[in-house]
Amino acid sequence: MSCTCPTHDLPPPPPGYRRNQKLMAAPMRWMGLSCRRHATLSALRLARPLTALETVQLHLHGWMCGMCRRVPDQFDRIARLFQAADEAGLLGEVAPPDPAVREAWRARLREIGG
């Protein structure tokens, strides 16, 4: 990832989750119900409709795993956050254009007149 968001900054999951995964990760993965699969489907459902099997996998895992339950909602909220910032014209870079560029724009508008 190029993002300057190193995941080593992120805390590990709680011990209870890790203990549970020692037992359950392999069979869950075999059934297509791993946490990774759930996270993938949580985001994928925003890109295309899920198949019936994928929908079952998503909801079944969300029902069983408290750690993952909020992940689909997190993706929804993140999307809404970006949309709101974009619609307000706030998402771009902070640095405004060079004053000379702004002046050129203004001059062009005056040139057209009105």
Next chain:
Amino acid sequence: MASPPPFDIDDLMGHADALYAFAMTRMRDHHHAQELVQDTLVAAWKKRDGFDGRSALRTWLIGILRHKILDFHRSSARTPTLQAASRTPGDNPDERDPLDLLFDARGSWKVDPNAGLDFLAEAPTEAIHRSDILEWLRHCIAELPARWRVLFTARELDHAEMAEAAALAEVKTTSAPVLLTRARHQLRACLQSFGIRPR
């Protein structure tokens, strides 16, 4: 008697910085962003009598700019934001699947997926006016690999059809959902990192 124009040059220029910021979200080359903003201002000025005031002036201007950006990307001869990117998925080290860093080989979380995301509970229209959150959003979207960013902005922000978004990003329509999914995971991890350790 002719009605007065709905806005003047100063009104238009009052939105110029926001338009430029909007354009810069979608293209890294600031020269092209400047060119598109100028085109937008000129088009708005020429069509000012057609502005009926039903929407805010900025909303109207952003609508014009949004179309100009899509037209720009559609022009196959002019895709400067993507020229440096690999055309083959997986070849570009920037486009590695972020899930590989978040999950172990068994498919279990290596990180707590719920830490640092409490700010998502705030209403989006209020959260975007928090300078820290706005800075995180700007940073995280700017850090996306070029093709992912074009895909995400076209699909999520400009509401383009998947086939069109894929064409803009120069990826196959069939692989676009996967790349979008990776983009969403990278954005999520980036925001989470900021949420845990604001800087």
